[in-house]
Amino acid sequence: MTKKKIIYIDEDARYGGPQHRMILVANQLRKDFDFLFLISSDENKLFKRKLIQDSLNFKEIKITRLSKHKKTLIKYLFFFIPELISLILNLKKLNADIVQVNSTPHFKALLASAILRIPTIWVLEDSNLPYQVKIIFNLLFFIFKPKIIVTSQIVKKYYLKNQKFSKKIRKIYAPASIKEFNYKKFKNKKINTNLIKILMIANLTKIKGIEIFLDIVKKSPKGFKFILCGGFTNTNQNYVKYLTNEFKLFKKKLNYIGHVNYIPKVISKCDILLCTSLSEAGPMTSIEGMLMKKPLISNKVGVIPELFQNKKNTLIVRKNEAKYFLKNIKLLISNDRLKNKIIEDAYKVAIKNFSIETISKKYKNYYKYLIKN
Numbered sequence: 001m002t003k004k005k006i007i008y009i010d011e012d013a014r015y016g017g018p019q020h021r022m023i024l025v026a027n028q029l030r031k032d033f034d035f036l037f038l039i040s041s042d043e044n045k046l047f048k049r050k051l052i053q054d055s056l057n058f059k060e061i062k063i064t065r066l067s068k069h070k071k072t073l074i075k076y077l078f079f080f081i082p083e084l085i086s087l088i089l090n091l092k093k094l095n096a097d098i099v100q101v102n103s104t105p106h107f108k109a110l111l112a113s114a115i116l117r118i119p120t121i122w123v124l125e126d127s128n129l130p131y132q133v134k135i136i137f138n139l140l141f142f143i144f145k146p147k148i149i150v151t152s153q154i155v156k157k158y159y160l161k162n163q164k165f166s167k168k169i170r171k172i173y174a175p176a177s178i179k180e181f182n183y184k185k186f187k188n189k190k191i192n193t194n195l196i197k198i199l200m201i202a203n204l205t206k207i208k209g210i211e212i213f214l215d216i217v218k219k220s221p222k223g224f225k226f227i228l229c230g231g232f233t234n235t236n237q238n239y240v241k242y243l244t245n246e247f248k249l250f251k252k253k254l255n256y257i258g259h260v261n262y263i264p265k266v267i268s269k270c271d272i273l274l275c276t277s278l279s280e281a282g283p284m285t286s287i288e289g290m291l292m293k294k295p296l297i298s299n300k301v302g303v304i305p306e307l308f309q310n311k312k313n314t315l316i317v318r319k320n321e322a323k324y325f326l327k328n329i330k331l332l333i334s335n336d337r338l339k340n341k342i343i344e345d346a347y348k349v350a351i352k353n354f355s356i357e358t359i360s361k362k363y364k365n366y367y368k369y370l371i372k373n
Helices: 017-029 045-053 070-078 080-094 107-115 131-144 153-160 210-219 234-249 263-268 284-291 322-334 336-354 356-372
Strands: 004-010 033-040 058-061 098-101 120-124 147-150 196-201 224-229 254-258 272-275 296-298
Touching: 004 017, 004 080, 004 107, 004 356, 017 033, 017 045, 017 356, 033 045, 033 080, 045 058, 058 080, 070 080, 080 107, 098 107, 098 356, 107 120, 107 131, 120 153, 147 153, 147 356, 196 263, 196 284, 196 322, 210 224, 210 234, 210 322, 224 263, 234 254, 263 284, 272 284, 272 322, 284 296, 284 336, 296 322, 322 336, 336 356
Parallel strands: 004 033, 004 098, 033 058, 098 120, 120 147, 196 224, 196 272, 224 254, 272 296
Antiparallel strands: none
C-alpha cells in the first residue's frame, strides 16, 4: 500500500524550534507516511545537514522569508507573486495528501496549498508578532479556513480567542527527545554551593529577555557562574554587537559560548536553568532541561504556567525581574529537599506531556483523520 505524502513547507530554513519539531515528528512517523521537506535555500546550512543526517527527503526552493530587515522585506514583497507561483507549480507536481505550514508568517505556503485545495495544517507557536502579521493571519484564516494546530494554550488565546472556528483547533505540544535528553547518560553531581553554575539557552534576540538575564548576572553575589548558550542571525548584528560589549563587562561571572550543536552535554554541566523569555510557545530548552533533571526558574511564558503552575513543578517568578530570579536561586541552593521535589515532579510532567511518542501519536491520528475526511 502506497504511503500518503505529507509535505512540510518552511519559508525560513534557519534551524530552530519549528524545524526541530518537524524532524522529530517525521522521524517517528516515517513508517506510516511519506514525508518531504520543502525548505528555503537561504541560510539553511544547519537544517539541511540535520535532514541529510536523518535521511529525510527534502527539496530546496527559492523563497524569501518575511522579515523586519529592510532589504529582506523589500525582496519579500518584490518576489511575492513569482515565488508564490513557483511554489504552486512545485506542489502541483508533488501530489501532496497534506501540506503542513510550520509557522505563522509563512503566508506563501498557506496560499499555495489553499489555492490548490490541498488539506492544509497551519501550525502556530508564536504569541508576540507585529500587529500587521496578526491581521494577515486573521484574514487568511477567515477566507481559507485551514486546519490549525497550536503548541500551547497561550498561543490559542493569542490568535483565536474571538474566532468562532476556535473549537476545531487542535492543541499539540512541541515534542522533546527523551532519548537525546536523558539524564542517565551523564553524571549528575551535587550542587557545589561555592560555585553555582547557572545556564540559560537562548538566541541573541530581544524576545528572549537577554537584558533581563544580564541584570541577573550584574546583581548576583560571588560564587555564581553564568553560562549563556545560543546563536544569532545576520539580520540583528547591531543588537548582537551591543550585547557582546555588555558580556565583556561581566566576563568574570559570565561565559557566552554561542551556538552549540549538542545541547544535552551543556545542560548536564549546569546546576540551575533560567528562562527570561518574553514570549514563546515552549520554551523547549526548558522542557529538555527538566528531562535532564535540572531545576528551572522561569518567567510566565508558553507552556510553563499552563503545566507547571506551582512550586511542586518549577519556580515561576512573579515578575520577569532580576531580584525575583535571584531570590529563587537562593531558595533552591538553601533548600535541597524542595529542589529535589521540584526536579522529580517536573520530570514526570515533562515525560507525560512532551515525549516524542505521545506527540507523534497525536500527529499521526490527526493526519489519518484529515486524509480519511
